[in-house]
Amino acid sequence: MEKPSSPLALLVSRMPDPDEQGMYCTDINKQKIDSAISEIHEGGRKNVIGLIDMLVPPGEGNDVKPHYALHCLAVYVCKLNDERQQRRFAETLASQLGGDRPKAVQRYLVRQLQVAGGKEVVETLGKLLTDEELCEPAAQALAAIGDGATEQLRNALPEVRGRYRLTIVQNLGVVRDAKSVGALKKLLGDEDREVRLAAAWALANIGDASSVGALLKAADAEGVYERIKATQACLLLAENLLEAGRKSEAMKLYTHLRDTRTDPAEQYVRDAAKKGLAAAG
Amino acid sequence: MQKGKEVTRRQFLKGSIGAAAAFTIVPRHVLGGPGQTPPSETFGGALIGCGGRGNGTFGELGPNVEKLAICDVKFVGRADNKKVYTDFRRVLERKDIDVVAIATPPHWHALISIAAMEAGKDVLCEKPMTRFIAEGRAVAEAEKRYNRIFQVGTFGRFGASQNESNILTHKIMKSGLLKNCKAVHIKRGGLKVKEWSGMVNAQPQPIPKSLDWDMYCGPSPLRPYHPHRFGGTHRGYWDYEGGGLADMGQHHYDPVQWTFAKDDTSPVEIEAYAPPAHPEACGMWGWVEMKYADGLTFVFDSGEWGEPYNRKEPRDVSISELDEESRKKIETMPDPEPLVRFPDAIRTRKQAGGHAAAAHRCATLLHLANIAIRTGRKLHYDPVKEEIIGDEEANRLVNQPMRAPWHL
Numbered sequence: 001m002e003k004p005s006s007p008l009a010l011l012v013s014r015m016p017d018p019d020e021q022g023m024y025c026t027d028i029n030k031q032k033i034d035s036a037i038s039e040i041h042e043g044g045r046k047n048v049i050g051l052i053d054m055l056v057p058p059g060e061g062n063d064v065k066p067h068y069a070l071h072c073l074a075v076y077v078c079k080l081n082d083e084r085q086q087r088r089f090a091e092t093l094a095s096q097l098g099g100d101r102p103k104a105v106q107r108y109l110v111r112q113l114q115v116a117g118g119k120e121v122v123e124t125l126g127k128l129l130t131d132e133e134l135c136e137p138a139a140q141a142l143a144a145i146g147d148g149a150t151e152q153l154r155n156a157l158p159e160v161r162g163r164y165r166l167t168i169v170q171n172l173g174v175v176r177d178a179k180s181v182g183a184l185k186k187l188l189g190d191e192d193r194e195v196r197l198a199a200a201w202a203l204a205n206i207g208d209a210s211s212v213g214a215l216l217k218a219a220d221a222e223g224v225y226e227r228i229k230a231t232q233a234c235l236l237l238a239e240n241l242l243e244a245g246r247k248s249e250a251m252k253l254y255t256h257l258r259d260t261r262t263d264p265a266e267q268y269v270r271d272a273a274k275k276g277l278a279a280a281g
Numbered sequence: 282m283q284k285g286k287e288v289t290r291r292q293f294l295k296g297s298i299g300a301a302a303a304f305t306i307v308p309r310h311v312l313g314g315p316g317q318t319p320p321s322e323t324f325g326g327a328l329i330g331c332g333g334r335g336n337g338t339f340g341e342l343g344p345n346v347e348k349l350a351i352c353d354v355k356f357v358g359r360a361d362n363k364k365v366y367t368d369f370r371r372v373l374e375r376k377d378i379d380v381v382a383i384a385t386p387p388h389w390h391a392l393i394s395i396a397a398m399e400a401g402k403d404v405l406c407e408k409p410m411t412r413f414i415a416e417g418r419a420v421a422e423a424e425k426r427y428n429r430i431f432q433v434g435t436f437g438r439f440g441a442s443q444n445e446s447n448i449l450t451h452k453i454m455k456s457g458l459l460k461n462c463k464a465v466h467i468k469r470g471g472l473k474v475k476e477w478s479g480m481v482n483a484q485p486q487p488i489p490k491s492l493d494w495d496m497y498c499g500p501s502p503l504r505p506y507h508p509h510r511f512g513g514t515h516r517g518y519w520d521y522e523g524g525g526l527a528d529m530g531q532h533h534y535d536p537v538q539w540t541f542a543k544d545d546t547s548p549v550e551i552e553a554y555a556p557p558a559h560p561e562a563c564g565m566w567g568w569v570e571m572k573y574a575d576g577l578t579f580v581f582d583s584g585e586w587g588e589p590y591n592r593k594e595p596r597d598v599s600i601s602e603l604d605e606e607s608r609k610k611i612e613t614m615p616d617p618e619p620l621v622r623f624p625d626a627i628r629t630r631k632q633a634g635g636h637a638a639a640a641h642r643c644a645t646l647l648h649l650a651n652i653a654i655r656t657g658r659k660l661h662y663d664p665v666k667e668e669i670i671g672d673e674e675a676n677r678l679v680n681q682p683m684r685a686p687w688h689l
Binding site: 018021022023024025028029030033034037058059062064067068071072075076078079111112114115116136137139140141143144163166167169170171173174194197198201224225228229231232235239265266267268269271272275 | 426681
């Protein structure tokens with residue numbers, strides 16, 4: 001093996017070597033790893049960038065040790081319980097996104113931001129939502145971070161196409177963005193079934209009372225799977241409305257399902273609606 | 282339903298009438314029951330996930346389930362969408378399927394369980410029940426919302442709940458009379474840590490033509506294909522499971538959780554001794570200590586890395602720890618109702634012994650242990666809100682984002 005050529009490389013070399021099976025199961029020395037990570041952290045931004053420089057896309061070289069070290073560092077900064085240091089680490093990772101680094105490397109950096117990032121990186125992550133190769137991990141990182149993510153997802157919706165539009169729609173539901181209700185309602189009529197279903201679920205999860213009629217219409221769909229999923233959205237919306245004190249809208253949903261699910265195969269939905277009505281009083 | 286109209290098996294199964302009135306309106310010999318199942322009384326079944334555990338899991342559905350469909354993402358090129366499928370959604374659309382056995386890797390367990398119950402099916406799902414904590418709550422909510430039968434695929438609690446000593450412990454713990462519980466249960470070894478570790482240096486390989494890799498990855502990140510991420514060894518990756526701890530932990534702690542009457546709560550303090558975890562591959566750890574609010578302590582001690590656990594010695598609950606008045610109360614307490622096995626549960630519509638809410642609490646033990654290993658931090662958990670207290674980053678592992686179109 002090549003001799004480490006810099007202080008950082010020397011620290012990285014203290015990460016474990018994979019065993020014969022390619023696993024981290026033999027000679028795993030916690031103290032050795034912890035002390036190396038602590039020293040890498042003391043080197044600040046320069047060392048973080050240096051670690052990132054050692055990363056390569058899968059299949060294009062051996063970056064096992066820096067790959068592991070960067071994740072250990074992300075976990076380490078969370079343990080410090082020092083907001084300033086954590087923010088500085090996240091900002092350093094974010095500064096390496098959107099440029100010329102290989103997309104696979106950027107995806108890995110986004111995943112480390114999902115571990116240790118906060119509101120300081122949501123704008124950078126938001127810019128990645130229009131990149132087909134980075135949209136999915138960026139949306140997941142935003143949903144995990146939560147704080148400040150909503151606006152980024154909302155702004156991206158008109159800009160994205162294809163499968164990644166679905167990603168944005170779904171995550172607007174995850175973050176429960178009430179300001180996206182209008183756009184989501186329009187998507188209930190989308191030609192893509194998955195987008196229609198994601199929009200229905202998002203509206204239900206947001207708990208939007210004005211979506212009752214539209215969701216009931218969706219739930220009466222002919223397609224079996226779509227009918228099942230849209231019905232689930234109706235029941236979820238009803239539960240959310242009841243919790244928010246919107247009893248009459250919830251009862252409208254339950255009543256419709258109780259009265260329309262007359263096929264014996266849908267008796268269980270009818271029963272669920274009856275149970276909901278009883279709970280609503 | 283009209284009064285006097287014949288009740289078909291399907292109506293009984295799909296509806297709640299069975300739960301309320303089966304034994305008054307419908308003669309037992311028509312519906313069948315334990316030991317009285319007529320030959321014609323069969324359920325339509327499907328097996329989703331046809332790997333190593335598939336047929337064994339399907340067998341747990343009981344003797345009266347006819348296998349009408351099998352489904353696996355590795356059936357590309359041989360699926361006919363009549364008996365053989367690659368997409369579980371097509372299976373769930375079938376009205377003649379009543380019960381589903383799920384033996385996929387765990388990252389699919391919750392989503393398919395929920396989708397099946399949304400489609401009116403009863404579910405027997407392999408362990409571990411879930412990949413992360415929020416999934417378990419969602420499965421339990423679906424079970425309740427649709428009034429379906431759910432059983433996790435580990436059955437140790439059925440035997441444990443017939444043991445006299447366990448029943449006494451269960452009653453003491455259930456009574457709440459033991460205010461400061463000093464009991465310690467330690468699971469030493471048998472957690473297959475090395476066996477179910479992941480590779481840290483796997484290089485991308487061509488996807489087999491028979492495999493829908495995108496569907497396999499499902500809610501998890503779409504990674505480059507490597508055979509070690511598939512077919513049993515998937516257990517070594519956080520994307521799909523949680524190593525030997527997740528794979529074996531539910532087997533071990535399911536009966537223990539029942540014995541100590543912890544089916545409706547979770548530990549409040551979790552601490553791990555482990556080296557820093559790899560971001561994708563599960564690896565080595567030493568032990569994890571988990572304390573409940575009443576003082577009860579559960580421990581996973583891998584015996585495969587570092588110093589063994591030595592903070593506490595194993596200790597049982599004893600009735601002698603109670604005062605005389607409390608002991609008398611325990612003596613007059615009725616024994617718990619026998620747990621209902623899945624084949625009986627789907628006929629009687631009684632909750633299965635390993636139902637979703639209980640199985641979720643057991644899976645939570647494994648997930649909390651793994652979160653403590655992955656974060657390297659002592660965790661404080663709120664068992665009611667099901668959140669880690671004061672640790673936003675750790676909570677990101679409690680409820681993990683999914684790849685669209687999959688969501689809870």
